[in-house]
Amino acid sequence: MINVGVVGYGYSGRAFHTYLPGLADGLRLYGIAVRRPEVQQAAKGDHPEAHIYDSLDQMLQDDNIQLVVLATPHNTHRDLAIQAMDAGRHVVTDKVMALNAREAEEMIAASQRNGVMLSVFHNRRWDWDYLTVRKVIEDGLIGEPYLYQAAIMGYGGPRGWRGSIAASGGIMYDWGAHFMDQALQLVAAPVESVYCDIIYRDVLPVDIGNHGLIRMRFANGVRYEVEIGNLAAAPKPRWYVMGDAGTLIKYGLDPQEGPMNQRRIEEAEESPETYARVVTVQDRQRHEQVIPSVRGSWKSYYQNISDVLNKGAELIVKPEQVLQVMRVYDAAMESARTNTVVRL
Numbered sequence: 001m002i003n004v005g006v007v008g009y010g011y012s013g014r015a016f017h018t019y020l021p022g023l024a025d026g027l028r029l030y031g032i033a034v035r036r037p038e039v040q041q042a043a044k045g046d047h048p049e050a051h052i053y054d055s056l057d058q059m060l061q062d063d064n065i066q067l068v069v070l071a072t073p074h075n076t077h078r079d080l081a082i083q084a085m086d087a088g089r090h091v092v093t094d095k096v097m098a099l100n101a102r103e104a105e106e107m108i109a110a111s112q113r114n115g116v117m118l119s120v121f122h123n124r125r126w127d128w129d130y131l132t133v134r135k136v137i138e139d140g141l142i143g144e145p146y147l148y149q150a151a152i153m154g155y156g157g158p159r160g161w162r163g164s165i166a167a168s169g170g171i172m173y174d175w176g177a178h179f180m181d182q183a184l185q186l187v188a189a190p191v192e193s194v195y196c197d198i199i200y201r202d203v204l205p206v207d208i209g210n211h212g213l214i215r216m217r218f219a220n221g222v223r224y225e226v227e228i229g230n231l232a233a234a235p236k237p238r239w240y241v242m243g244d245a246g247t248l249i250k251y252g253l254d255p256q257e258g259p260m261n262q263r264r265i266e267e268a269e270e271s272p273e274t275y276a277r278v279v280t281v282q283d284r285q286r287h288e289q290v291i292p293s294v295r296g297s298w299k300s301y302y303q304n305i306s307d308v309l310n311k312g313a314e315l316i317v318k319p320e321q322v323l324q325v326m327r328v329y330d331a332a333m334e335s336a337r338t339n340t341v342v343r344l
Helices: 011-017 037-046 056-060 074-086 101-114 128-138 175-186 257-261 299-311 319-338
Strands: 002-007 027-033 051-053 067-070 090-094 118-121 145-153 191-199 211-218 223-229 239-243 246-250 276-282 285-291
Touching (some): 002 011, 002 056, 002 299, 011 257, 027 299, 037 051, 056 067, 056 074, 067 074, 074 101, 090 101, 101 319, 118 319, 128 175, 128 239, 128 276, 145 175, 175 211, 175 223, 175 319, 211 319
Parallel strands (some): 002 067, 027 051, 067 090, 145 223
Antiparallel strands (some): 145 239, 191 211, 246 276, 276 285
16 A cells, blocks of 8 residues: 655545545555645645644655645646655645756656656546547548647636646646647657747737647658637637548547546546538538547556555556656747747
């Protein structure tokens, strides 16, 4: 049994990281580290069995903690992860892994020199929509994909540190981190060039930007667009994927988060109205096929972490994979600053 210590008790710590590990065989929530007394009280009320620490420093003094989970602002991940790994602890950090590739490389080096595991919480590799897109492509329903468009558009800026560019990295570093990871999983070729454009409007009380678009060109010719907006009053498709034999379109988000917040993630269901549709044209006739979603489970992320630590299984979300994501981010941020296409 691996004892888990979670650092941070904001939304991600409360909803994801103090809940999901306890659903995995071989993991146990042992402690929570938070600074503010009122948050400590809330954490203790929600998890009376957990030890409460006022800092990572204090948590690391407890030899019972074997796995440290960082549910903290993005700009703290590098320093806290290295501190925990230098203390001999395995580490899971929430996405985004770090603010740039150099920080990610330093984290990987700490993992290697201490002989401990490092992973990044990319739970959305188990999203139903993403798994459905994978299956449609693997089944050849749209032929060879040549253009992916992934988007999440809403109206209203994030609260707290996520609305600060210094703490979060900007509009592309939250949802965008999942989209970028999915892109590098879906396309079996390296990224060749990146263009990024971020629009700032003085409307919301945030400085992260209000619309971001990253265009990636892969070495095999595939184009991939990631679009995020917080001043969009109408939705766009979550997925729009064009292949040489058809097109996939999918609205709606993965349904697991709502039930997860109620501690009933297994009860997640999706309305058939948001199922993916595949459209093809044969003999000048348009054909449409509705694709029921492939059901994944966010529980699978922490079950894999448990299996790695308890059984020697292969790590699914490898830090070296996420380092490639961070290198694309570095190129994207340079592109946004210089208004140029950046080659990797």
